[in-house]
Amino acid sequence: MITVKDIHKSYTKDTETIKGVSFEIGKGTIFGLLGPNGAGKTTLMQIIATLMKPTSGTVEIAGMSPDKDLLKIHKLLGFLTTEIKLDPVSTPDRLFDFFAELYDIPKDEIKNRKEKAFARFGITPFAGRRISELSTGMKQKISIAISLLHEPPIIIFDEPTNGLDILTSRQVTDYLKELRNEGRCIILSTHIFSVAEELCDEVAVLVDGKIVAQGTVDELTALTGEKNFEDAFFKIYVENHKEDQ
Numbered sequence: 001m002i003t004v005k006d007i008h009k010s011y012t013k014d015t016e017t018i019k020g021v022s023f024e025i026g027k028g029t030i031f032g033l034l035g036p037n038g039a040g041k042t043t044l045m046q047i048i049a050t051l052m053k054p055t056s057g058t059v060e061i062a063g064m065s066p067d068k069d070l071l072k073i074h075k076l077l078g079f080l081t082t083e084i085k086l087d088p089v090s091t092p093d094r095l096f097d098f099f100a101e102l103y104d105i106p107k108d109e110i111k112n113r114k115e116k117a118f119a120r121f122g123i124t125p126f127a128g129r130r131i132s133e134l135s136t137g138m139k140q141k142i143s144i145a146i147s148l149l150h151e152p153p154i155i156i157f158d159e160p161t162n163g164l165d166i167l168t169s170r171q172v173t174d175y176l177k178e179l180r181n182e183g184r185c186i187i188l189s190t191h192i193f194s195v196a197e198e199l200c201d202e203v204a205v206l207v208d209g210k211i212v213a214q215g216t217v218d219e220l221t222a223l224t225g226e227k228n229f230e231d232a233f234f235k236i237y238v239e240n241h242k243e244d245q
């Protein structure tokens with residue numbers, strides 16, 4: 001569903017943030033991009049979501065190229081980033097309707113989907129409140145509900161559990177597992193090794209803009225000879241990070 005080939009990205013002339021990244025992700029898979037702060041996760045997620053162009057390399061979504069089929073691709077994608085901010089003076093109710101109308105979802109269906117999503121994430125009692133009055137976790141759950149309202153087969157989530165408490169985080173990870181079991185293709189980024197361990201069918205470790213290890217959590221742990229994934233992740237990081245980069 002997602003094919004990424006030799007992506008490079010430079011924001012400035014003399015630094016390269018993404019240094020040749022390639023991978024493929026199929027249906028019914030949660031693929032995790034695991035890396036420390038500044039590794040290039042958000043940059044890469046924005047390129048895959050076709051919101052930013054790479055300096056070189058290609059992204060293919062469901063066999064389509066963003067150069068030719070951008071609108072078709074956008075209908076297939078659900079994207080969530082740490083940068084997105086909900087309008088503080090709006091309400092969950094109005095925001096959901098607004099985005100649902102952009103996707104041409106019929107009125108009855110909007111009502112159905114909203115009731116289901118709001119009930120699932122405990123948003124219903126807050127549906128008419130101003131966004132500015134809501135907690136971080138509630139805002140994140142609203143962003144997730146809105147990003148998935150058009151039921152996209154491909155989900156690109158940048159740090160979906162960032163800033164969430166254990167309970168809210170669990171709601172989100174359980175939901176992502178359900179979506180994976182329905183056959184969706186999910187790519188998520190995280191700097192938290194336990195999120196990768198709990199959720200991901202395959203993990204790519206991103207250090208300084210390069211994938212330095214890729215496989216299942218068990219494979220990566222075995223590869224390093226460590227007893228658990230936390231130690232494996234540290235070992236992979238230390239072996240591959242260069243201070244001058």
Ligand SMILES: Nc1ncnc2c1ncn2[C@@H]1O[C@H](COP(=O)(O)OP(=O)(O)OP(=O)(O)O)[C@@H](O)[C@H]1O
Pocket residue numbers: 011012017035036037038039040041042043044191
């Ligand atoms: N718009 C930009 N212009 C210039 N440099 C940028 C820009 N966005 C990101 N960078 C740089 O690119 C590098 C990677 O940033 P990015 O946000 O992709 O990392 P990240 O892995 O998502 O980090 P974090 O875990 O902190 O979210 C950093 O050195 C950052 O300073």
Ligand SMILES: [Mg+2]
Pocket residue numbers: 041042043082158
């Ligand atoms: Mg980031």
